[in-house]
Amino acid sequence: MDKVFKALADDTRRQLLDRLHEHNGQTLGELCERIDMARQSVTQHLAVLEAANLVSTVRRGREKLHYLNPVPLHEIQERWIDKFERPRLSALGAVKRRAEEAMADKPSFVYVIYIESTPEKVWEALTDADLTGAYWGHRNESDWRPGSRWQHVRTDGSGIADVVGTVVVSERPSRLVTTWAAPEEEGQEDMYSRVTFDIRPHADIVRLTVTHEDLADESERSDASSGWPAVLSNLKSLLETGSPLPQEPWLVPGR
Template sequence: MDQVFKALADGTRRRLLDRLHEHGGQTLGELCEHIDMTRQSVTQHLSVLEAANLVATVRRGREKLHYLNPVPLHEIQERWIDKFERPRLRALSALKRRAEEDMTDKPTFVYVTYIASTPEKVWDALTDAELTAAYWGHSNVSEDWRPGSRWEHRRTDGTGVADVVGTVVESERPTRLVATWASPEEEGQEDKHSRVTYDIRPHGDIVRLTVTHEDLADETAVKQVSLGWSAVLANLKSLLETGKPLPQEPWLVPEH
């Protein structure tokens, strides 16, 4: 948290966050266009923001795209703002959503969290049917989670109904998993498929998990997945760190 406040104390870094809030997925060159300083100086400011986990990056070929990561800001909101229940400050809750347009002009959502666990355990928690049922409300099911395999996001009510289906695109246990994402009705319509990437990396003695959901249909879809991923990954983190999911399923608690 010290790094977060240090990063926010600088006006230039706040301007960079404002620009990423307005439009995510910007390159260094795009961010430099409206900042009156050298690329090297902007790079240094971005490094501070990345160290504070306020900015997440995704590689697209040779380019490095920058996104606002709302998690530390949300933690500030929960600890110092929400408990005072000041309606005039509720606009800060919008910073929970980090979803803008990528190079294909389709919305993208990126979420970064840190978990006290191992890459292997995080991978298993994302792909094991019983573990996903324990914290997600659905079971992620695939025959082998290899590229080309079908996967399903099945309800846990005994009906076996799949609300999401897709195909595994990349599978590198325990660091990277990429899969398409669609409703059963859209399964044969590839232009309506979105794509989810799980990037699982050691970060010292803990794990950095980055979830990128791209090629979303529109801003309505962005709003839906931003709330869904935030709740699911909070529940995942609780399960791996405490052995139990959160006492309430986050997606069942209404937003205020």
């Protein structure tokens, strides 16, 4: 939390967050256009924001895109604002909501989580059917080769797939890209969304970035913004403690 407050204390870094709030997923060059500062200095400020987990980055070809990550702001709100019931300071909550708004033709969602594990174990947790069944409540089934079909199958014995798609990129243990669709939409590519898992070593732990793109509308974006943090928190618990959370986060009342 100290890194977050330090990052927010600088006016230039707040301006960069404002720029990303206005338009998420910008390159360094795009961010420099509206900041009266040398490119190297902007890079240093972005490094501070990234270290505080306020900004996450995703590689797309040769470009490095920067995204505003609302999670630390949400934690500040929960710890310092909500419990004291100070509605006049609800601006931080508004920042979080606006940070998750769609900034492209179709909405997208980016989430970053740090896990005390190895890239290989995180990859296995995302692709092993039994492991996904343990923390997700659904089994991810595929041979995970580029071009292969994959499906998200219930563990209640019904054998019904809730999500189907295609493996686009499979670079074990660092990057997995899949398309997502409801079973009845299979074959209708314009209905598919796209999920990218970027798995990167971060000192002695792992930084997992999940990017869910091409969501149909704000309702799907809202589902993603509530669903992914719950699933990934359960994954983190499984890898760090050997068991998922005592109760699935999505079943907790009020969530």
